[in-house]
Amino acid sequence: MLELRNINLKLKDFELKDISLKIEKGEYHMLVGPSGSGKTLMLNIIAGFVKANSGQVLLNEKDITGFVPQLRNVSYLFQDLALFPNMSVAENVAFPLVVRHMNKQDIEEKVKKYLEFAEVYHLKDRGVSKLSGGEKQRVALARNLITESGILMLDEPFSAIDTQLKLSLKKLLKKISDIGVTIIHVTHNPEEVLNLADKITVVEDGKIVGSGNFNEVFHTPVNKFMAGFTGNRNYFYCSGVLNEDGITYILASEEKNCSRTVKIEVSDSVTTNTNSIIIDSNNIVISENRLSSSARNNFEGEIIAVLRSENSWEIEIDFGLSVWVKITEQSFVDLKIAVGKRVWISFKASAVKLM
Amino acid sequence: MNFGKKHIILYFLGGLALLFIVVPVLNMFFATELDVFFQTARDSEVKNSIFLTLWVSLAATLLCAAFAVPLAYLIAKKSFRFKTLLMGIINIPIVIPHSAAGIAVLGLVSRDTIIGKAAATVGLSFIDSPLGIGVAMAYVSLPFLIISAINGFTEVPEKLENAAMNLGASRWQTFFKVSLPLAKQSVFSGLILMFSRGISEFGAVIMLAYFPTITPILIYDRFTSFGLAYARPVAVIFVLICLTVFLFFYLLTNKKRRD
Numbered sequence: 310m311l312e313l314r315n316i317n318l319k320l321k322d323f324e325l326k327d328i329s330l331k332i333e334k335g336e337y338h339m340l341v342g343p344s345g346s347g348k349t350l351m352l353n354i355i356a357g358f359v360k361a362n363s364g365q366v367l368l369n370e371k372d373i374t375g376f377v378p379q380l381r382n383v384s385y386l387f388q389d390l391a392l393f394p395n396m397s398v399a400e401n402v403a404f405p406l407v408v409r410h411m412n413k414q415d416i417e418e419k420v421k422k423y424l425e426f427a428e429v430y431h432l433k434d435r436g437v438s439k440l441s442g443g444e445k446q447r448v449a450l451a452r453n454l455i456t457e458s459g460i461l462m463l464d465e466p467f468s469a470i471d472t473q474l475k476l477s478l479k480k481l482l483k484k485i486s487d488i489g490v491t492i493i494h495v496t497h498n499p500e501e502v503l504n505l506a507d508k509i510t511v512v513e514d515g516k517i518v519g520s521g522n523f524n525e526v527f528h529t530p531v532n533k534f535m536a537g538f539t540g541n542r543n544y545f546y547c548s549g550v551l552n553e554d555g556i557t558y559i560l561a562s563e564e565k566n567c568s569r570t571v572k573i574e575v576s577d578s579v580t581t582n583t584n585s586i587i588i589d590s591n592n593i594v595i596s597e598n599r600l601s602s603s604a605r606n607n608f609e610g611e612i613i614a615v616l617r618s619e620n621s622w623e624i625e626i627d628f629g630l631s632v633w634v635k636i637t638e639q640s641f642v643d644l645k646i647a648v649g650k651r652v653w654i655s656f657k658a659s660a661v662k663l664m
Numbered sequence: 665m666n667f668g669k670k671h672i673i674l675y676f677l678g679g680l681a682l683l684f685i686v687v688p689v690l691n692m693f694f695a696t697e698l699d700v701f702f703q704t705a706r707d708s709e710v711k712n713s714i715f716l717t718l719w720v721s722l723a724a725t726l727l728c729a730a731f732a733v734p735l736a737y738l739i740a741k742k743s744f745r746f747k748t749l750l751m752g753i754i755n756i757p758i759v760i761p762h763s764a765a766g767i768a769v770l771g772l773v774s775r776d777t778i779i780g781k782a783a784a785t786v787g788l789s790f791i792d793s794p795l796g797i798g799v800a801m802a803y804v805s806l807p808f809l810i811i812s813a814i815n816g817f818t819e820v821p822e823k824l825e826n827a828a829m830n831l832g833a834s835r836w837q838t839f840f841k842v843s844l845p846l847a848k849q850s851v852f853s854g855l856i857l858m859f860s861r862g863i864s865e866f867g868a869v870i871m872l873a874y875f876p877t878i879t880p881i882l883i884y885d886r887f888t889s890f891g892l893a894y895a896r897p898v899a900v901i902f903v904l905i906c907l908t909v910f911l912f913f914y915l916l917t918n919k920k921r922r923d
Binding site for chain 1 (some may be wrong): 832871
């Protein structure tokens, strides 16, 4: 088990604040968050390349905080792979064993085993500069696995490869996970999380804002980033609650503690834990004129962006909040949708989910 | 880039600069008669001086590399205050006149100094000896090696060194298996530059050791004693040797790069 305990680090223009995290043996754990949120910095602290101001890193309950990187035995696959250009594929993979002074025959056997595992044994004599992006990934993974550390940290491993190669790499990572290797994978790609994660930790502005198993975190977004990450773009902060004639309204805003709010009717009862809402983009109706329906959430706004998606259109409308609405091809034509056009939107209280 | 007629002035000016480099050397070659050339080549004083010049410069280069390469690595990889100042200090031997550099070194190692006396106790002397020649050559040529090696180490990505350590390599293993092999091109170029600069040194060496005579001093000696006609064949032979050595290392470096 790997544990970060109350890690704090203050840099010139960034801060990691009280990071505590437990990663169980054999777990596929994803660190998710926007760029610059501190995910890679966390990996660097675990690997020993960055020293925290306070806190501990524990590996199998042993405090490794003061250990130099080469004694930590936590394998780290860098974003740019960091294959040694002065060595062949086999020499790269053998490197961790050569520096451990293992005998030549054992090295050859293990190199063969791990290159075969990564399905790149046929490339063993090739120079790394002559490999494709996908081949490089596999060689780098074999080099990490040969350390048999049991923990593999991946920093955005899919960032430099094309869509076709992503699938085969995902299968390989699944295979690595299945043999019991604990994986810590940094990403900001929802598809990778959906395909691979057992557990997810969400990082924002140097803080852990949520952590749990896949279903908990993926389906209950803890912040605006995660809401967008899981396809819920209409995430707004709750800046206040109103009760008028027995009807509950949320004062919703784009940012936390923002004075510019919009009164949204909600159906669920608001608790002290409610700090945000999500409006379901599939349940918002657009019309050229105000609809006479039972829905109390009727607003006039301006179309500010139009995006085509598969068999539908996504329209962004500013009515005090910027809300995304999904409409069909037919509605798009009928309503003569265009940027700058003023339209009405309407949604029921039941379309608003309290978070 | 299209270099058309409008660049004719650039061609002309550039050509003049090139001629300025090539013509004196070619003129020196053509002005030397072949029989004088071969006669000089058989002269034992010339042969001894060339051999002395080459081996002392080579020894000075290799010995200094043991100190210069680690220094270059530290400068390239560490951030510290006064780094710019340190780079300036390293360049001192290049920017001061070489005769002044020779005087400076002489002041440190002459027989009446602490270093001179200490050397004397083990039977060594910096004055009029290969040791003195080597020290003078090293002083003026060392910056070329250090600067070239710094450039080489700077270009080795920190990620590769971090990856090596993450894979279990100690700092020494990382240096010898990753950093140095990746910077070897620049380190090797630095060694060639230092060696080449060493064999052509005159000003600093003459302050410490007129004898035994290195070739640049022999050329000067023959010129002042017998005139241009006697100095020129020695210069031609030495220039040919320098160019051959330079060409050999240049081809070797290029081969390494291609490999």
